Amino acid sequence: MKISTRDLIASLPSYMVDLMSSQVLGERASAGKLAESLCDINVLRQSVGNLKPEDRAVLTDLYELGGQVQWSVLASIYEHEIDALKISLTRLGRLGLVFQGGLSGRDVVIMLPSLFSIVKDIVSINNLPDKDLVWQKGSKADIHTHILMINAIRARRFRCRSGVEPYKRGWDLLEEIFGLVVDAPRIYWELVSLRCIEEKNGMVVVNPGRAMNLALDGDIPYRVWRFIESCKDFFGLETKVFALIREGVISRKWLSRALFLYFKQHYSGISDGDVRVSLLISLWVDLGVLEEDTKRQWIRFQKDIYIALQTGKIDVCLEEYQEEVIIQPTMEILVPMNFDPVDHLNIGEIADLEKADTVSIYRITRVSILRGLKSGWTLENILQFLDRISKHKVANNVTKTIEGWAYSLKEAHIIKGTFLVIQNGKDRVPSELEEILPNIYMIPDKYEDDIITSLDKKGIMVNTPDTSPSVDEGIDWGKSLPLRPAAQPRKEHIYPDGIYPYGMVIPLPYGAERIEIFQQAIAGGSSLIIFYPKKGYGEIQMKRISPVYVYRQGGNFFVEAFCEETGEGEVFDISKIKAMFRDEYYSS
């Protein structure tokens, strides 16, 4: 939850307002006036304009991290330059631009909320692309290989374990067809995820409905699906990417930084965030989800993908597919890479895939033709289809051979139907029903309900067969579009120790070093400003003390000191002292 500048200043302990207003405005002022001053865009713009580049970079990081970030996250982001970070934050804290929500030194770091619009402008300026950008027309992920694999599975049946994991022979068959160039296992498992292939009686089989839907949907849903799949291990990553780029252009550098910050903020366990980000961006570019310019410095969403992510609408006709194949007199069909996926899928029903390659080679065989006829094709359909997709006139020997094979098909039929089996009470069976075997009657199509009603009236309880639920044949692309930002859990930030400009206070070290601070002050005769909880309430109060004596009692160290606020000697439990005021602030 973002905090407003006024709320932030209101959270400052009252004694800090004086100090800070003196620091920022050059005079003591009320919290309201201080807040007003810190909301003055012109003043802030000037302050930011005068910042060193590294300080501005810290501000843009804080902006990208949402304005507030746990110290541990920030420390892990600047893992190798932590000292430089602290110096930058201290400089920003002195200007009242960055705060810390506590005294431990490991508390939430907060950017001045009124800086948001200014830092946003900086980010926008940094992402202002060159005018003459030339966009690369790179490779795009498509479903061509998926259609090939579906067709390969149709032609070469093989067995699988549970989970549709093929045995070695299955993998060997796929390798034989696809070679080592295509990542056959990835394609295979994607088809399993999309449920286009499944296990049936220990065999890998194609789900025709889903396979057809895959082909009908085309390449864009697949690219979107791959994009979302690549993000699925990181909650909200896809929406983050979408929010970062939208319809605009973003520098590759900034996209990488923003996603790196995202990983550091949400997945602290990931140590190689920068590598992952780089790989993911490259993947999205390879998929055709993102486009990059020829210099590989700028990135944008591919237009159709953006529309799909933004509106959820996918125009399947956007791709230009080739509509012709070459049918050789040798019964081979040569299918180019960008062939229409629906027709390509249909080829697999009547021809066997022999080799998947730049141009894939199918062969029309007796077995493939019989497979086609079994799956509902007619000879006429096959010949018409081949004639339509063929670049040249289909050779006489091809059509005649197919005809010969089709005519050689000997047909047998398995009749599906509903049958009534009754042992006693044959006299109550409607006379219209035909007894095809003793005690077995065939129920004509669509009359099942009528017969059940009739028998029910005659006092016969009819046990109907279990009907399996109808299977949704549509392909499941998973996450629905359009993308909507994931609802962030509301998080109340409570700062019991108060909010302080970053670097104004320093936490006390632990152990002997802490004691030493007081002993040095005693030796030097100097005074210290400490942050000490009030008795009973826990409220932090600031006290200027001159230490006199350090002693130990009951295992705890105490300091006896002269307190300038009360003008009396007081004893402080050193372990309860939260922090000290920084020397330079004190002197100023």
Add this chain to the structure above:
Amino acid sequence: MNNIDKPIIVQSDGSILLEVQSSTYEKARDAILPFTELIKSPEYVHTYRITPLSIWNAASIGMSYDEIIERLLRYSRYDLPSGVIFRIKDAFARWGAIRLTKGDNGTLVVEVNSPRLFVEITSNSRIKTFILRLCPPQRFIIPCGVRGRFKHTLIKIGYPVDDLVGYEPGEALSFHLRNVTTSGKPFGLRQYQVEAVEQFWSGGGLRGGQGIIVLPCGAGKTIVGMGVMAEAQTYTLILCTNVAAVHQWISELMDKTFLKKADIGEYTGIKKEIRPVTITTYQILTYRKSKDAPFEHMNLMKARNWGLLIYDEVHVLPAPVFRATTEIQAKRRLGLTATLIREDGLEEDTFSLIGPKCYDVPWKELEQKGFIAEALCCEIRLPFPQNKKIEYDTASDRTQFRIASENPYKDIVAKKIIENNRDEPVLVIGQYINQLKRIASLLKAPLITGATTDYKRDRLYQSFRRGDIPVLIVSKVANFAIDLPDASVAIQVSGTFGSRQEEAQRLGRILRPKKRVSRFYTLVTEQTSEEIFAHKRQIFLAEQGYRYTIEEWSCEDLNS
């Protein structure tokens, strides 16, 4: 040229698809032919393949790696697969890595191009047996006599040898081609024949003088052989597939060269003449009395100081002749064939022992230019007589094929085809003697089988050539190297299952150039196993680029 207009597609397995109807087809084909092997050339898209052998063939004629890649890039529609580039590079790296040169005192010097390869080669157990002396870091010495076996062993482990030892010149022979044949016709080598001779001979240098010329049947391989003999001017041994082919060579030599009859020897079962040009058969060379006895006539290969050996139909070269060839690597060797495909898969042996392919031209191209006859292939499917159906259904697989092949309706169809081609010389070719006898009796035509004497065969062939006999019925003895220039119709009534080689050879019988279109009919009994084998042969012919049509004849058609 837009990428989409480019005619070739390089596949990741090294095969190249070449679209024939592209405007740049011919240029692209000529560009890739030197470093690829033509696998098939059906009507629309031809398939070539890049293999280590094809790359070495290209390297042997001086083509560079960069040139190959540039040619592929120039005509390739898509990016070249990285694996293919790697394989070409690797094959190139192997070519020339091992050179064979002449040493002192009857030895040969093997030079390898790196110490690493020296270690790899010299530590190979099979190579070790050849080594006389090691001269590290990159040389070793082998005896002269193992030249062939050494090359053969190296190619088996993936290294071709750049053989620069040279050749023994052989005894000199004055050999000149005539401008006008003895039969009075003008004669000269055609352009592609001249190119083939030049490619092989290579100016008489060390790089030439060994290799294979691939030309389709009827394209004049014999003429090319004579062209090479005219370059070599030396004693020559010619090895053929059968006696008829021997006689054909003799007749061609007499007709087209100035050789005298006394210069030409026939070394066959009938005659044992050894003369400056001797023609023999593989059969006689590999003849032996028993399985363990020595080959009695193999010494013919060393009987004279031959300067050139010509292997006709090199794709059927038998293994013992291969072995003998390993011993005569110092002789120039020319292989002639219509196809490099060997049913036994010994293409590598042909490469290492005879030599690399040095000339190749697709059948279809010569047909288009009129150098060989245009051929139409037609499969006629015919039914079974009712009484044969039961016999067929109850027979074993092998017998079923024979029953289908000997379908008596084929006799009627063959007769009808002959009637429809009344003015054409017709060959009827078959596998089963009984069937052929039956057809011969029906057609009242002479029959040539393995049992026919060579004398009678020659007489019948000559009568057929003269047109005295309009129909000749032949068994598989006529598959090879019989020149029957006027046959324009062939009817194949039965064949050896799906043999591609047989199909090519049988079709080759009618490909000698002529004005009319040649027709090749195959008779097949429908809905039988013969149809399945016929389909394989159909695919082969379609792969070669012949238009193949199928006709179905019903019982009514047969009776009409």
